[in-house]
Amino acid sequence: MRKIHLRDQMTGLPDLNFAAFHAMTTNLRAGGHTVTNPAELNPGGGTWNDCMRRDIAALMDCDTVATLPGWEHSKGARLEVLIAERLGMTVVSAHDLVTREAV
Template sequence: MLIYLSGPMSGIKEYNYPAFRSTARDLRENGYKVINPAEIKPIEQTWEGFMKADIKALMDCTTVVMLPGWESSKGAQLERHIAEALGMEIFELSEFQTSQGRKRR
């Protein structure tokens, strides 16, 4: 299982990086492999450039974990739409933590 984190960034203090980093750290400590878009550095430093780099990373994953507030994010909505169209597993963060029992995978 390779997890992609999806959630709001634009318009949020520090681009919501603290929430992305904390979630990635927690999941990794529980044995999961995680792609954290806050760690991706695109060539083009625009919204479109970030989305292109993030979507490329999403394509390597099997599972998407949605961070709180994703519903208000145009980018997270797009990532979720792509994941749904490709039949990937999609979880809200709280749902994932409950369903996986925070055990190593």
């Protein structure tokens, strides 16, 4: 089991891409993982700075960052992945993680 921080692009996408975050969170939790989902941390949105402060604080309690396709187009996701890498955390594709566990 991992404590996972889920990352993808939110800004500029319909409904802040919440549907993709919620769907993957369901899959990861079904695999027994604890998941920090930025869509749950910031349900009402807010300023980018406010959301990133909450997200980065939550990231510090995790050991893994799981990314969704397109995360690299998000300045927030890129920042969080950089922080995770610099701190020696594991960074994986969320889809690869779910697929490996289903086998």
